[in-house]
Amino acid sequence: MGRKNALRIDIVTIFPEYFGSPLGVSLIGKAAVRGDIEFGVHDLRRWATDVHHTVDDLPFGGGPGMVMKPDVWGDALDEIVPADGGSARLVVPTPSGVPFTQDIAAGYAAEPRLVFACGRYEGIDGRVAEAMRDRMLVDEVSVGDYVLAGGEAAALVMIEAVGRLLPGVLGNASSVGDDSFGGDGDPDGAMRGLLEGPVYTRPRTWREREVPEGEAAKDFGVRALEVSLQALHASGSEAEGRLVEDHPLDALRALVDEVGADEVIVLTDPHYVEEFFHRDWASRARHKVGVPVLKLFSHSEA
Ligand code: JD8
Numbered sequence: 001m002g003r004k005n006a007l008r009i010d011i012v013t014i015f016p017e018y019f020g021s022p023l024g025v026s027l028i029g030k031a032a033v034r035g036d037i038e039f040g041v042h043d044l045r046r047w048a049t050d051v052h053h054t055v056d057d058l059p060f061g062g063g064p065g066m067v068m069k070p071d072v073w074g075d076a077l078d079e080i081v082p083a084d085g086g087s088a089r090l091v092v093p094t095p096s097g098v099p100f101t102q103d104i105a106a107g108y109a110a111e112p113r114l115v116f117a118c119g120r121y122e123g124i125d126g127r128v129a130e131a132m133r134d135r136m137l138v139d140e141v142s143v144g145d146y147v148l149a150g151g152e153a154a155a156l157v158m159i160e161a162v163g164r165l166l167p168g169v170l171g172n173a174s175s176v177g178d179d180s181f182g183g184d185g186d187p188d189g190a191m192r193g194l195l196e197g198p199v200y201t202r203p204r205t206w207r208e209r210e211v212p213e214g215e216a217a218k219d220f221g222v223r224a225l226e227v228s229l230q231a232l233h234a235s236g237s238e239a240e241g242r243l244v245e246d247h248p249l250d251a252l253r254a255l256v257d258e259v260g261a262d263e264v265i266v267l268t269d270p271h272y273v274e275e276f277f278h279r280d281w282a283s284r285a286r287h288k289v290g291v292p293v294l295k296l297f298s299h300s301e302a
């Protein structure tokens with residue numbers, strides 16, 4: 001039995017094996033192990049009553065393909081979400097559904113229980129969603145303007161988008177807030193900062209390509225400052241930090257004067273070439289700040 005406030009997710013499909021590994025790996029897999037998410041995957045054919053476990057039939061009004069039978073779906077959902085079974089939201093992936101968005105994901109992440117009805121063939125008889133609406137919330141949702149062969153892939157897309165918003169699922173919660181599509185459930189946040197910039201990590205020079213200065217460097221700086229302050233606070237020091245946009249040595253000189261510092265520590269990644277030519281930050285700071293400059297190399301991630 002999962003955690004008290006675990007999100008319960010049931011999936012009804014004729015391909016239960018489709019969900020085997022995807023729900024067992026990465027963030028979602030770990031969340032399931034921790035009990036933050038509780039999964040139930042149900043084979044629809046269990047509720048097919050004929051010897052062939054038939055779940056589809058010819059469409060009324062003619063037309064191509066086959067349609068999934070309402071009676072099989074009805075019996076399955078009645079058992080999986082019994083009338084007194086507490087509140088559940090039924091999510092029916094369909095190409096004609098409302099577009100799935102980050103805000104819908106945030107809403108689902110706050111639900112106690114989601115049930116995904118994954119159709120195949122031409123889809124599920126339309127009376128199933130209608131009938132279920134009599135006793136639960138039912139959403140017909142599309143994950144995009146393209147046609148899939150069934151609802152399983154769409155359910156996985158939604159489960160991942162919802163799962164990563166659950167408390168504790170993402171290592172550093174901060175990354176949720178600054179999601180491209182708002183993601184923090186703040187309605188005005190939707191679409192905020194629509195397109196994130198590219199991200200960079202070491203090496204600073206790769207195939208003669210430098211990490212661009214400015215924005216990306218600033219992002220890297222924000223992260224570096226965050227990690228450094230965390231480390232310093234963890235060591236008990238009252239450190240404070242700021243990012244400087246303008247020339248760092250001018251800002252450093254001003255800060256030394258402002259706080260009356262009697263020593264400066266310059267902590268950077270190793271820059272072997274610059275060090276060799278004494279053009280590294282510490283060497284340059286020594287000519288600028290007028291107090292002893294201690295040079296340290298960072299060995300942590302940022
Ligand atoms: C559920 C059956 C296949 C669809 C005849 C191809 C979502 N964004 C999306 N694209 N496609 C789906 C989706 C497709 C499905 C089912 C979702 C159940 N099919 C059908 C109608 C045309 N075949 C989807 N979410």
